[in-house]
Amino acid sequence: MRWQSLWPSFWPVESRVEKIVSRLAPTPNGELHFGNLFNFILTWSHVRNHGGKLWLRFDDIDQSRCEQRYIDQTKKFLEYIGLDWDDEFSKQYNCLSEYKFALSRLPQYQCDCSRKQIQERASSHFYDGFCKNRNLACTTGEYAIRFQNSKLEQEDFILWRKEAIPAYHLTSVVDDLRLGVNVIIRGEDLLDSSLAQNEIYRLLKDSNSSPWKIYHHQLILSDKGEKLSKSRNDGELFKLMLENISPRVIMGELAKRLGQNESKFQSVDDFLALRIEDFSTELQLN
Incomplete structure (x- = not known):
């Protein structure tokens, strides 16, 4: 099989269009925390400010850890706070070939x-x-x-992996190429992941693929100064939604954790005023 023969069904026309295409890419294995929310809003605002396309992509290849309920709750939460997306991709396990x-x-x-x-x-x-x-x-x-x-x-x-499933680095790059993603925004703790994935990208990209831009943003830390983690049960956003805590309160809390005036950030749209350069550094790729 030739790689090019997969072009019509594997890489979509988005990969040939010079506009910003990015993604929200949660792993549906636990409750979202404020670090996830910051990444989502920063990515969303950057895409919307540049008239781009935003995918909601679930990294759900590991069926032993990922659950449909977390996919459903993630979408409900994004709708609850008013954060929209343009298209969706999930069920990575259907793409093993x-x-x-x-x-x-x-x-x-x-x-x-x-x-x-x-x-x-x-x-x-x-x-x-x-x-x-x-x-x-x-x-x-x-x-x-x-x-x-x-x-x-x-x-x-x-x-x-030994479990006979593709690892995160491989699925992430293949899916980014599939969806035509050319801007990736992630936490600064994922620098090594970006370097690894860029090596895969360089070998798999087609002449029609848009050049990548990768930004790493600051992290929101816990009261102990630690990175927020689902594995430590730092997630609380679904709980806030189920308790009917208003999106205005949630946005204000996020703003406060970012060192911003919470009274000025009462909706997702208020975050459109923030510039990605104020919170992120672009990775210089070669």
Whole structure:
């Protein structure tokens, strides 16, 4: 199969249009927190201010962790606060053949290392390339597949998990290409993810693909100064909605956490006045 033969059904016409196309890309595995909300509003306002297109994309490839109820609640919450989107994409597990085809185009090798083994060898979670020259045979359910990175300062990250499903970096780039995404806005804690995904993007992009722009924004922290996390049950937005806390109060709380005058931010539309450059840094790609 030739990559170009997938063009009509795989990459849409949006990827050939020079307008801003971005996405909200939550993983439906828990309740949204104020950090998610900041990312959504910053992305939404940037797209709307430039007359672009906004996708709501659910990163739901891992069916053991993702639940339909979180997809439903996310959409209800966005509607509740008045944040709109133009199109939607979900059910990544229906696209396995496309992810496998993308995988076949990337430099790779098999790896049977566990996280514990990696940490014991390197005293960190940074993979040391142990399996790069072992020439392990492909065995589903036993080995992961890693990207063979030509940049020594970057890690050989996982493309395909031992559970026989594509990893986040691969699905994210393939879906961004599929949807014609050319602007990505994410938290500053995801810099390493951006560098990894840019390596995949460089190898998979078509001559018709629009150049990427990636922005990393400041994080909203907890009272303890920690990054907000679903795994620590920091999510509270669905609960606020179910308790009928008004969108005006929610927007004011977000503004306060951003160091803004909460009285000036009583609706989503009020955030259109904020500039992405005031909260984010553009990643210089090569």
